[in-house]
Amino acid sequence: DALIAAGIAVRPGPHALVNAQDKLQMRTTLSAAGIPAPLWREVTSAEDVADFAATAGWPVVLKTARGGYDGKGVMVVTSAEEAAVVLSGSNVRWLVEEKVDFTCELAVQVARSPHGQAAVYPVVQTIQRDGICREVIAPAPIDEDTAMQAQAIALQIAQLLDVTGMLAVEMFLTANGVVVNELAMRPHNSGHWTIDGAVTSQFEQHLRAVLDLPLGSTAALAPHVVMVNVLGGDHPDMYHAYLHCMARDPGLKIHMYGKEVRPGRKVGHVTVVGDDLEDLLERGRHAAAYLTGEITE
Template identity: 45%
Template sequence: MGARIGVLGGGQLGRMLALAGYPLGLEFRFLDPAAEASAGQVAELWVGDYEDGPLLERFGEGLDRVTLEFENVPLTALERLASRLPVYPPSRALAVAQDRLSEKAFFQRLGIPTPLFYPVERYADLLEGLERIGCPALLKTRRLGYDGKGQFLLREPAQAQEAWARLGGVPLILEAFVPFKRELSILGVRSARGEVAFYPLVENQHRGGILRKSLAPAPGAGALQPQAEALARRIMEALGYVGLLAVELFEVEGGLWANEMAPRVHNSGHWTIEGAETSQFENHLRAVLGWPLGSTAPRGHTAMLNLVGLRPDFSRVLGVPGAHLHWYGKVVRPGRKVGHITLRSDSPATLAERLEWLESLLAAVVPPTE
């Protein structure tokens, strides 16, 4: 019998962790507040509150490691489990990533450039921040926002009252809008033995705050790879990090700026399942177990398309050469990630041609209404 891994969070990322771990002889136990969490379709699922102390005690029994697939787990839950068994990534990585202000300040302490930002606790802070930063600017909740939630784009100062009415009442951060060339991400993995590996930079395209498409390796980004690896390595070493870390980046004139980090396997790394020698999911598991890391070399050129609020005709998707479908077993709802498709080719031109074909197929799907 192999090692038994406990995972906090039972969404699609956890589901894919389990699917990557079974060939390695691993067993899994998930904890999630939702009884319908998709990881429960492939592994043992415990349903309960992350802050239920007695439940956490029982959850940890018989486990060899604990990891997570969702970064908004209460730090107290990780610390309680870490007092009994190894928990990766460490709680201090979550403490930084869970608060956008702490995260930006952490990046700056490491000498990593970021957009201008200003903490907002009161309406007066918002007005002062707009004077310092200018417009356009993004007002964001410091905690819990994801996939474009908890954000307001101010195109002019006159929108301050509307933005405050929408988001005020919780700690906020005002960030300058960055005139970036494109959005990129670097995926790094660091093992419990200190071994480090990096995947090629990924180009990401968002719509409505949700990742829609990733291209890997990012076209024409080879010269930026050393800079991206250096900043990700700095973050991992400062945190004593173990596991897969994703750092979302802006490409700007003169280099890279950090936007945010995710201390877990990441949507922009889904392409690695078919598109790299070792997937991000397998390498995360290798890292937390202290096993040698697998090769992160790409297998040609890969695109990843998120299926957001729509279910395509599976047979038509699979009729596209090089296409691989991943369905998460979730109820289809508007704005919800329910699956993804990876498309791989040895030729960039062929990939682009087939990607256009696949995107036109998806564009014709009628999404469900609420």
């Protein structure tokens, strides 16, 4: 706010960014606009959680309003007693949501510029384990109507929040359509496939949008793109594994982030593009597993 008051452009602005930083603010804003979302409620006690569960049913999902990512700050509880343990001694704000019965998880990347031009990428499927995204498949193996619904919702949110730059909208696909899970107002892990698999990467697109330049094409470069995250394991030196993967599969693209290797931490990703989805999945998974030391051949 101080920078804006001093005449400095801040993109995205705080009025937009707060909806990605604060889940209670995001839920309030999107619910008021009629955007599909899980049942939710702000809670301050185990009694509040039990009252909510009387309608939504157990188990329910407790989330901290701020600070959670990659499964942190998100707890599934099955009783008021469990909720009491989670909330005990806490000095942060909480919300509770119904535990959505979903078919798969989706994500949509949208870019929007200050003058209102918007570009939406193909809907992707994200495969999560232990609250961490492990794989991304572009485009998601869903029907065209569902994909169009997901893209339309993402575009609506970008306009509603007056987003500048990249917006990632994470969704659940249910029997009744898509519902919004969370927002990220930045280039996002679920969009890393665009570096090697789209005409315009999400990083270039973000710069174009922030600088108010014409946005680039979001088209994919192949019928299928697979991105597999590389998580830190017990082998901090990945260089020899890196060389092996490059030699074994010259079509593979490996991106390492230069981070300190810690178990479970995202330290890189691999991307493969082509016509055969099953082949791409096998190649991407093999490379990621070799890099982390899960396999040795």
